[in-house]
Each structure stands twice: as structure tokens, then as C-alpha cells.
Amino acid sequence: VDIPWVVKPEEKLKFDSIFDSLGPVGGILTGDKVKPVLLNSKLPVDILGRVWELSDIDRDGMLDRDEFSVAMYLVYRALEGEPVPMSLPPPLVPPSKR
């Protein structure tokens, strides 16, 4: 239950600064704000769709700061050649969502 989050503090800082640069409203980014950023990765859309499925933990069609970090983490790992998992492994679930 007390598993460290795989998103390291220094990575979280980087993801947070990207998050803030996208103009979150009420601490939340809508899908249409996040989509172009993920498309920028040049990953296939079906992969990005799965990244979204895994990171929008409450399935409200928007990402908060922690959900966005999960999305970015998965995108960066995918760019390094790691497969995107079919379901979110516990260490990837933000501590705030457990």
C-alpha cells in the first residue's frame, strides 16, 4: 500500500511545468488541451488513446496535475521503446488516487 510512485520528484517537476504551461483551469486540463501535446510525441493514436485511458483515472475526460504526470510518464517510456501497459500498475497510480 505504501509503494513509491514511479514518477520521480525531478520528473514530476518537469511534468508540472509542462502542465502549468498549458493553462490549466481550476487545476485541470481538458482533453482538447492535452491532446496536441500527446500528438506531438508522434506516437500512434491508438497508443495515445491507451495512455489517456490509463491516466484519466477518474474518467472525467480531463487530467489533473497527477493524472497528467501519469500520461507524460507513459509517453516518455513509450518513446524509449517500452510497451504501454493494458492496465495501470499500482506503482503508477498517484498516491493521491489510491
Next chain:
Amino acid sequence: QYPAGGSSTNPFL
């Protein structure tokens, strides 16, 4: 907000 027929909250679907 999402295309017609979409109850999906996923902008990539």
C-alpha cells in the same frame, strides 16, 4: 464536447 455518439471521455477515440 466529444464527437456525436461518443459517451467516451477519451479524446483519442
